[in-house]
Amino acid sequence: MPDPIAAHIPACPLPPASDQSTGPMPFVAIEAENHAEANANANADTNIDIEPDTGWHRLPAELIVHIGSFLPWQALDALGRTHRRSRQALAACTVHSRVGWRIVCVSSLSMFTRTAGELRSALLSDMQRAQALGALAGRLPSLDGRIVSAARDVLLDQIAQLAVPQRAQPLDGVMQGLARCHQSVVHQGGAWPLLTAAHTVAPARRGAALIACLRIPSLTRSAMPSVTQWIDEALALPAPDRGPLLAQVVRRFSFGSPMRTDARVQQFLRACQSLRMPNGEPAAAEQAAVLIALADALDHHLARQDGEDEAAHGLWCDLLAAAQTLRPDCALDVMAALAGPGALRGGASGPLRWAMVWQAGRRFGADPSQYARWLAALSLHHGWVQPEGTWQCLFDAAGTLPPRETGPVVAMLARGAAAAADEPKRHARWLALYQMTLAIPLPEARTAPLVGLADALLAEDAAIQDERWRLLVDAMPALPTASQARALLACIDFGTAEPFWTPCHRIMLRLPAAQRGAALSQLADRIVQLQADAHRIQAWRDIAGSVNDLPPEHRQAPWQMLLRRMNRVFERDPVGHEGARDTLADLLAGQPALARQQCLLGATSQADPRRCEWIVTQARDLPPALQAEVLARVARAARLADTRNRVAWGIDRRLAVWIDLAGAVKDLPAHYRGAPLQQLAQLLADLPADMRRTARRYFVALLRGVPPTDMPAGFAAADPFSESAVVRRVLKRPRYPLAMQAVAPKRARIDETWP
Numbered sequence: 001m002p003d004p005i006a007a008h009i010p011a012c013p014l015p016p017a018s019d020q021s022t023g024p025m026p027f028v029a030i031e032a033e034n035h036a037e038a039n040a041n042a043n044a045d046t047n048i049d050i051e052p053d054t055g056w057h058r059l060p061a062e063l064i065v066h067i068g069s070f071l072p073w074q075a076l077d078a079l080g081r082t083h084r085r086s087r088q089a090l091a092a093c094t095v096h097s098r099v100g101w102r103i104v105c106v107s108s109l110s111m112f113t114r115t116a117g118e119l120r121s122a123l124l125s126d127m128q129r130a131q132a133l134g135a136l137a138g139r140l141p142s143l144d145g146r147i148v149s150a151a152r153d154v155l156l157d158q159i160a161q162l163a164v165p166q167r168a169q170p171l172d173g174v175m176q177g178l179a180r181c182h183q184s185v186v187h188q189g190g191a192w193p194l195l196t197a198a199h200t201v202a203p204a205r206r207g208a209a210l211i212a213c214l215r216i217p218s219l220t221r222s223a224m225p226s227v228t229q230w231i232d233e234a235l236a237l238p239a240p241d242r243g244p245l246l247a248q249v250v251r252r253f254s255f256g257s258p259m260r261t262d263a264r265v266q267q268f269l270r271a272c273q274s275l276r277m278p279n280g281e282p283a284a285a286e287q288a289a290v291l292i293a294l295a296d297a298l299d300h301h302l303a304r305q306d307g308e309d310e311a312a313h314g315l316w317c318d319l320l321a322a323a324q325t326l327r328p329d330c331a332l333d334v335m336a337a338l339a340g341p342g343a344l345r346g347g348a349s350g351p352l353r354w355a356m357v358w359q360a361g362r363r364f365g366a367d368p369s370q371y372a373r374w375l376a377a378l379s380l381h382h383g384w385v386q387p388e389g390t391w392q393c394l395f396d397a398a399g400t401l402p403p404r405e406t407g408p409v410v411a412m413l414a415r416g417a418a419a420a421a422d423e424p425k426r427h428a429r430w431l432a433l434y435q436m437t438l439a440i441p442l443p444e445a446r447t448a449p450l451v452g453l454a455d456a457l458l459a460e461d462a463a464i465q466d467e468r469w470r471l472l473v474d475a476m477p478a479l480p481t482a483s484q485a486r487a488l489l490a491c492i493d494f495g496t497a498e499p500f501w502t503p504c505h506r507i508m509l510r511l512p513a514a515q516r517g518a519a520l521s522q523l524a525d526r527i528v529q530l531q532a533d534a535h536r537i538q539a540w541r542d543i544a545g546s547v548n549d550l551p552p553e554h555r556q557a558p559w560q561m562l563l564r565r566m567n568r569v570f571e572r573d574p575v576g577h578e579g580a581r582d583t584l585a586d587l588l589a590g591q592p593a594l595a596r597q598q599c600l601l602g603a604t605s606q607a608d609p610r611r612c613e614w615i616v617t618q619a620r621d622l623p624p625a626l627q628a629e630v631l632a633r634v635a636r637a638a639r640l641a642d643t644r645n646r647v648a649w650g651i652d653r654r655l656a657v658w659i660d661l662a663g664a665v666k667d668l669p670a671h672y673r674g675a676p677l678q679q680l681a682q683l684l685a686d687l688p689a690d691m692r693r694t695a696r697r698y699f700v701a702l703l704r705g706v707p708p709t710d711m712p713a714g715f716a717a718a719d720p721f722s723e724s725a726v727v728r729r730v731l732k733r734p735r736y737p738l739a740m741q742a743v744a745p746k747r748a749r750i751d752e753t754w755p
Contacts, residue, residue: 056082061089073097092123099124099132104594105625106139107632108674109147110707116154130166133158134173142629144678145183146713152178153188156197168205171197175212178219190223191216207241210234214248227253227264231271242275243286250293258301259311260318268294272322287322288330295319295337303342313349317356324360332370335360336377344381354390371397372405379412391416395432407445410436414452418460430456430468438475447483450475454490464496481510485519489526497529501539509546517554520546524561528568536569537576544583552591559587560602567608581614588618597626604630607637609653616660620667627664628672635661635679639686655691658683662698673702674710681712 056064068076068090076094080087095118102115115136119129137155140148152174159170175194178185191213198209210233213219225233227249234245246268255264272290275283298319302312316338323334339357344350361378364370379394391413398409410433417429430453437449450472457468472491476484488504508519524543530536540562547558563584570577588596600615600622607615612634619630638657641649658680665676677699684692684699703715 057085061085064089065093068093071097073101095121095123096128096132100135101625103132103135103139105628106136107142107629107672108678108707109143109150109709110671110674112136112139112143112151113154113709116158119158126163126166130162130170133162133170137170137173137177140174140177141180141182142675143181144632144675145181145185146678147709148178148181148183148185149188150709153193156193159197160200164200164202167197168201168209171201171209172212175209175216179212179215179217181218185218187219187223191219191225195225203236204238204241207237207245210237210245211241211248214245214252221253227267231267235271235274239277239283239286243283243289246271246275246286247289247293250290250297254297257311258298258309258315260314265294265315269318269322282325284326284330288326288334291319291322291326291334292337295334295340299337299340299342301342303340303345305342310349313353316343316353320356320360324363328364328367328370332364332374332377336374339378339381341381358393368402368405372401372409375401376408376412379409379416391419391429395429398436403439404441404445406436407440407449410440411448411452414449414456415459417453417456426460427468434468434471434475443478444480444483446475447479447486450479450487451490454487458491458493458496461495464499469496481507482515482519485511489519489522492523492526492529494529494531497526498531498535501530501535505539505542505546513551513554516546517550517557520550521557521561524558524565527565533569533572537573540565540569540580541583544580544587547587548590552595555587555591556595556599556602559584559599563599563603563611564606585618589621593623593626597622597630600630601633604633604637607634607641609638609641609649609657612638612657613660616657616664620664624668624672627668628675631661631664631668632675632679635676635683639679639683651688651691654683655687655695658687658695662695662702665702670705671707673706677702677706677710678712681715 059067064086068079071079073094076090076097080090080094099115099118099121102111102118106112106115116133119132119136124132133155140151143151155170155174159167159174162170174197178194194213195210198206198213201209214224214230224230230249230253231246234242234249237245250268253264255268256262259265268290272287272294275286275290277283298312298316302309302316305312320335320338323331323338325331326334335357339354344354344357358378361374364374375394375397394409395413398406398413401409414430414433417433418426433449434453437446437453440446440449453468454472457466457472462468469491472487476487479487485504485507488500488507491500492504505523508516508523511519520543524540527536527539527543530539543558544562547555547562550558562580566577566580566584570580588599591599596618600619603611603615615630615634619627619634622630634657638649638654638661641654661676661680661683665673665680668676680699680702684695687695700715703711
């Protein structure tokens with residue numbers, strides 16, 4: 001078909017050069033007399049709004065916007081200044097792109113507030129504003145725990161200004177962002193500001209926000225409504241959301257004691273029975289969600305019990321009876337939850353419960369797909385434990401399934417093949433499952449069973465000379481490439497890594513780039529299972545070379561795993577350790593700035609002193625807007641090192657990291673210092689008293705120009721221009737010291753500063 005864009009692109013005045021040609025470009029004569037007047041005025045000022053005959057500005061506005069969607073906001077801003085038509089066409093695109101950049105750079109309360117203020121731009125549509133607020137809510141986990149509540153209020157105020165249909169998505173983002181906050185968060189007003197905002201959403205979309213609110217771990221039960229209020233709230237919702245919300249209430253509040261007469265259990269069961277459709281029929285899917293939550297809570301209780309619990313057994317029987325009244329697809333999920341590890345292993349009632357659930361599951365035999373799901377659910381936990389004969393019973397039932405349905409069941413049964421009492425029985429079980437695996441018609445469906453069979457051999461501690469390893473390898477060539485890599489990866493463990501390592505790595509190199517990055521990350525995680533140090537070092541370098549061949553956007557996961565395993569691999573080779581750091585630095589340099597920041601953030605999870613110093617060095621190559629979060633994470637890792645890291649942090653090491661961090665923070669513009677200063681202030685308190693006094697003077701100097709909302713607790717905001725002219729003249733101080741360039745009004749503008 002013809003190119004739809006070609007008609008809008010002006011013709012090139014020069015003939016195109018061939019890609020294979022190495023000679024000079026042919027000269028094209030241009031008649032000077034036709035351009036004499038233009039050449040005479042070549043040095044005159046040009047009006048950018050003069051309409052040219054050809055060029056970029058002649059393109060349709062839609063095409064300009066489409067091309068601009070691939071550019072960063074700085075380039076869009078510069079492009080919009082070249083012509084009036086470009087400025088008008090790219091105005092909304094520039095604002096949207098700039099807001100997206102600001103969001104990924106947010107690390108402090110002042111940046112958070114200012115970014116939220118930019119969302120009021122009239123150039124953003126309501127949909128774009130709602131999506132941006134949801135993305136901004138995703139930055140809540142990156143903030144210090146003491147300012148999360150203030151940032152939450154900023155978001156809720158912005159959401160309240162949206163149209164009602166647009167509020168649900170950003171509100172869900174706020175709840176999910178709060179749920180991912182790992183630091184200690186103090187919620188001002190408890191859950192009530194969130195619930196008030198949720199009640200402004202349409203009832204049809206309110207359920208997701210309420211469920212997300214219950215998943216916030218930092219919200220204590222005392223900061224939430226009571227169980228009765230939550231149940232009333234759930235029953236007032238439309239039909240699809242009542243059951244999931246009630247199930248989340250069960251998981252959050254559970255029950256007092258697992259017995260039929262417990263008041264909270266009765267409350268949940270009555271609420272479950274009241275879930276009806278408008279025509280009066282039971283809402284089976286919603287009731288199943290509540291029963292599954294009750295079954296999970298009961299199973300956790302039974303797993304903790306050492307003896308018999310008659311009251312819990314009675315409640316289990318009631319839940320099984322309720323499940324049998326549901327339609328088959330809903331009943332299957334509930335009965336699978338009732339067949340949990342606690343229910344079928346606990347006390348003398350375990351065999352009785354197994355017999356009851358096995359008999360109740362016969363109703364699924366009419367549908368092979370449902371029966372396969374049922375057998376796989378039973379085999380997941382209990383195919384290899386008491387009562388005696390359970391594994392054989394499940395194996396015989398799996399033999400009645402069509403071959404295409406046996407894959408999940410065989411994969412689960414393989415986990416119990418190694419639990420037989422004697423070696424001949426284990427061997428026979430494994431071979432029987434192997435033959436059943438080969439009978440599966442679809443090659444990709446054999447992957448999970450082969451992985452389960454490999455796990456069974458590893459659980460049995462089968463020697464590498466065992467004949468079954470050869471059988472396992474013989475079955476792999478028929479699998480797709482990704483399945484072969486997964487099956488070979490399952491064979492790598494202590495004692496078996498060497499013969500499988502090279503074939504596994506070679507097959508991974510044939511995967512597409514997106515799959516190859518994840519596979520190399522899993523392989524790098526198993527480097528420590530190689531026995532010889534020389535093999536570990538060579539394997540590390542081979543994987544690093546493979547990562548270098550990946551596109552930059554797929555390097556993050558294997559890069560982080562190589563860094564995580566570097567200390568173990570090179571613990572006896574200091575020279576190789578330094579070379580490995582250089583290799584990782586080279587791999588990091590080839591990635592985009594945002595990907596480099598994510599790699600460095602992941603590197604702080606298990607940071608020793610040397611790694612912290614290395615991360616600070618690498619972070620200096622990032623744009624200042626992205627450095628702040630990395631420096632804050634390093635300072636937090638140094639502060640919590642004694643409780644998280646095996647390597648002892650001495651005073652000298654802690655002080656060295658503090659000095660490196662202070663130097664890096666000093667080079668940041670003042671409006672980016674808030675996040676690292678919060679953590680540096682806490683790290684400062686951990687220094688010895690004699691060092692703390694000196695370090696405090698340097699720390700106070702870093703506070704100049706920092707927004708008041710970013711000031712650490714216990715420190716006052718310093719006004720950089722508070723000294724009078726007389727005092728400055730006496731002390732011979734300039735009005736704008738060199739150290740205060742970041743806050744001087746005539747500072748040089750850079751891309752990362754606020755426009």
